[in-house]
Amino acid sequence: xxxxxxxxxxxxxxxxxxxxxxxxxxxxxxxxxxxxxxxxxxxxxxxxxxxxxxxxxxxxxxxxxxxxxxxxxxxxxxxxxxxxxxxxxxxxxxxxxxxxxxxxxxxxxxxxxxxxxxxxxxxxxxxxxxxxxxxxxxxxxxxxxxxxxxxxxxxxxxxxxxxxxxxxxxxxxxxxxxxxxxxxxxxxxxxxxxxxxxxxxxxxxxxxxxxxxxxxxxxxxxxxxxxxx
Amino acid sequence: xxxxxxxxxxxxxxxxxxxxxxxxxxxxxxxxxxxxxxxxxxxxxxxxxxxxxxxxxxxxxxxxxxxxxxxxxxxxxxxxxxxxxxxxxxxxxxxxxxxxxxxxxxxxxxxxxxxxxxxxxxxxxxxxxxxxxxxxxxxxxxxxxxxxxxxxxxxxxxxxxxxxxxxxxxxxxxxxxxxxxxxxxxxxxxxxxxxxxxxxxxxxxxxxxxxxxxxxxxxxxxxxxxxxxxxxxxxxxxxxxxxxxxxxxxxxxxxxxxxxxxxxxxxxxxxxxxxxxxx
Numbered sequence: 001x002x003x004x005x006x007x008x009x010x011x012x013x014x015x016x017x018x019x020x021x022x023x024x025x026x027x028x029x030x031x032x033x034x035x036x037x038x039x040x041x042x043x044x045x046x047x048x049x050x051x052x053x054x055x056x057x058x059x060x061x062x063x064x065x066x067x068x069x070x071x072x073x074x075x076x077x078x079x080x081x082x083x084x085x086x087x088x089x090x091x092x093x094x095x096x097x098x099x100x101x102x103x104x105x106x107x108x109x110x111x112x113x114x115x116x117x118x119x120x121x122x123x124x125x126x127x128x129x130x131x132x133x134x135x136x137x138x139x140x141x142x143x144x145x146x147x148x149x150x151x152x153x154x155x156x157x158x159x160x161x162x163x164x165x166x167x168x169x170x171x172x173x174x175x176x177x178x179x180x181x182x183x184x185x186x187x188x189x190x191x192x193x194x195x196x197x198x199x200x201x202x203x204x205x206x207x208x209x210x211x212x213x214x215x216x217x218x219x220x221x222x223x224x225x226x227x228x229x
Numbered sequence: 230x231x232x233x234x235x236x237x238x239x240x241x242x243x244x245x246x247x248x249x250x251x252x253x254x255x256x257x258x259x260x261x262x263x264x265x266x267x268x269x270x271x272x273x274x275x276x277x278x279x280x281x282x283x284x285x286x287x288x289x290x291x292x293x294x295x296x297x298x299x300x301x302x303x304x305x306x307x308x309x310x311x312x313x314x315x316x317x318x319x320x321x322x323x324x325x326x327x328x329x330x331x332x333x334x335x336x337x338x339x340x341x342x343x344x345x346x347x348x349x350x351x352x353x354x355x356x357x358x359x360x361x362x363x364x365x366x367x368x369x370x371x372x373x374x375x376x377x378x379x380x381x382x383x384x385x386x387x388x389x390x391x392x393x394x395x396x397x398x399x400x401x402x403x404x405x406x407x408x409x410x411x412x413x414x415x416x417x418x419x420x421x422x423x424x425x426x427x428x429x430x431x432x433x434x435x436x437x438x439x440x441x442x443x444x445x446x447x448x449x450x451x452x453x454x455x456x457x458x459x460x461x462x463x464x465x466x467x468x469x470x471x472x473x474x475x476x477x478x479x480x481x482x483x484x485x486x487x488x489x490x491x492x493x494x495x496x497x498x499x500x501x502x503x504x505x506x507x508x
Contacts, residue, residue: 047376048300048449064302065433065445071301076445084448084480085300086384089377093397123361124373125353130403131377134396165400 001193002174007222008142010035011189012101012172014217015140016042023047023092023132025102026070028142032101043079045097047128049088052080069128092128093135100136102129104143104168106158109205111168111180113141114160126163133164145173145202152204154178154185175199177216184208189216192223277439278468278489282312285462285488289318289427292345296383296425296458297325297335298451304443306431306464308492310334313429319343324383324425326376326450328352328360336360344369348423350376375403378420380453386422387456387485394419428458432481435465436472439486440479448480455485462488 003011009031016022016036023045024030033055036042044053046068053068054075062073076082091097106114113133116126133139146152154171171178176199177189187196187209196209279285286309289295295313299305314337323344329336338344340359347369352360363369374382375397385393394417398404408419430451432441441463443451455461463481468491 046446048303048446050446063445065304065447067301067303067446082445082448084452085376085380085450086453089380093377093395121365123353123357123364123371125349125351126373126375126403127351128376130375130401131397134399135377162401164398 001191001223002145003191003216003218004174004222006031006034007191007218008172008174010222011177011216011218012140012142015170016099018042020099021045021051021091021097023097023100023102023136025100025129025132025142027103029101029103030068030070032142045088045091046074047085047088047092047132049083049085050074050076050080051083051091052077054080089128089131092131095135095137097132097136099138099140100132101140101142101172102132104141104153104171105160107141107143107154107168107171107180108158109154109156109180109185111166112158113139113163113168114158115141115163116161118160129163133167138169139167140170140172141168142172145175145199152202155204156206175202178203178207179210186210187213189214191216192218192220276437277483277486278437278491280490282308282464282490282492283315285309285464285490286313286316286318286427286429288460289313289316289321291318292320292322293318293426294322294324294424296428296450296454297323298428298430298449298454300326300446300449303445304431304447304449304451305334306429306462307334308464309429309431309462309490310338314338314341314343320345322346322348324348324379324423324454326350326379327354328357330356332359339363339369342368346370346372348372348374348379350374350379373403379423380450382420382423383450383457384453385420386424387453390422392419392421423457425454425458426460428454428461430455430461430463432463432465434467434469434474435463435486435489435491436469436474436483437489438471439463439481439483439489440474441465441481441483441486442474442478443480452481455481460488461486462490464490464492466492 005028008028013032013035018041021043043051045051046053048069054077057073057075068074104115116129117124168180175191175194179186179188185207187207192215200207321344332340336359364371378397396417398418399416404418410417433444434442463486
């Protein structure tokens with residue numbers, strides 16, 4: 001059984017340390033905010049100039065001047081701050097934001113990330129992805145393990161244009177938690193009921209199973225529901 | 230003898246504008262503790278306010294480079310953009326993070342075929358349909374710039390710098406053709422400053438000297454763009470007397486700002502937009 005999108009977000013949230021300053025991408029990464037308990041002192045950064053992003057605003061209580069990078073109306077937590085774009089990207093590029101969780105189209109075994117465009121005739125857009133990938137030390141990818149056609153997204157080399165080379169440290173998917181190391185990909189955890197061999201089969205690059213590889217500790221509610229891709 | 234000026238009703242004749250100045254001075258005195266003498270001494274000489282957005286954009290010329298502040302909706306100078314759309318200047322180069330929404334504002338300007346080139350980081354979300362249509366037909370050019378590099382190029386222009394080296398985009402197609410250099414053992418890409426003829430901005434409060442403050446996420450590109458254009462125009466929600474903004478709270482000092490237009494935003498008109506999410 002694979003994890004739901006929320007299951008992936010739940011698993012990432014458990015790894016973010018107290019005091020972390022975290023930039024969250026759109027999609028699965030943004031779901032992480034739902035799994036950070038209110039008593040945890042983790043600061044969510046939004047690239048449009050907010051540190052200390054709180055929950056999405058209740059209907060009827062939206063502030064027109066308060067949106068996150070996904071253009072959702074949000075709230076602020078006590079201790080939050082607002083600032084301009086130059087300072088916001090100083091936080092990103094200067095390595096002050098400690099963690100980033102982003103989506104990916106492809107990740108390579110050497111940590112190369114492709115998440116901004118697929119080849120073909122369309123409007124390209126990059127947003128802050130290249131700044132985040134180049135500047136933030138603990139860059140985690142949260143994504144489905146395979147494409148909606150069942151093709152591996154973790155490969156020996158990316159086929160899509162790169163966002164940044166060698167930047168991904170860890171990959172969280174609906175099947176597994178994989179570390180990107182100097183010696184290649186290491187399988188640390190599998191989703192409940194998923195065999196390491198099944199993860200290897202769905203991965204397009206050599207995968208070493210860690211000696212202490214274990215089953216993820218996630219509530220049963222996050223299992224077995226078809227992923228919305 | 231008192232230095233206090235006579236009350237307007239004590240004068241034989243006075244026009245309304247003089248009367249308003251007295252009211253302003255009164256308010257300044259109350260809110261800041263400035264003496265009337267210090268306010269009177271300089272007189273009301275600098276006045277960057279204009280009556281309308283159309284006055285403010287009247288000098289935008291064909292082929293001009295125009296920066297537009299804002300991210301999503303906060304901080305987007307919607308009234309100035311609409312005035313520019315009416316004004317008619319064409320062949321514009323627009324610098325903005327995105328490409329507008331649906332068919333209004335910047336998207337309307339693009340739809341009307343007035344934008345020759347867009348310099349942006351994120352022009353590819355579902356409602357950027359006006360740009361998508363023209364870009365795919367080859368009618369509007371795109372210079373795609375990573376968001377942090379975009380703001381830093383604008384900052385460099387405003388700060389009088391000849392560019393900068395960044396690790397952003399190293400090893401990607403957006404670094405193609407650009408100078409790269411190893412600094413302290415790591416590769417960097419050289420990026421040039423980005424200046425504009427005009428900057429259209431939005432702020433929350435302003436005074437006639439051009440001092441600006443912003444609310445929450447309105448700030449984004451606005452304070453930096455304010456430094457990097459030959460003519461800087463801000464639409465503001467509230468014009469307040471000089472001194473009503475304390476020195477501590479001013480985000481954009483008036484030195485950077487040429488024109489202010491007060492607009493009316495009725496908070497009751499605010500309709501949260503939910504149909505749109507970025508890709």
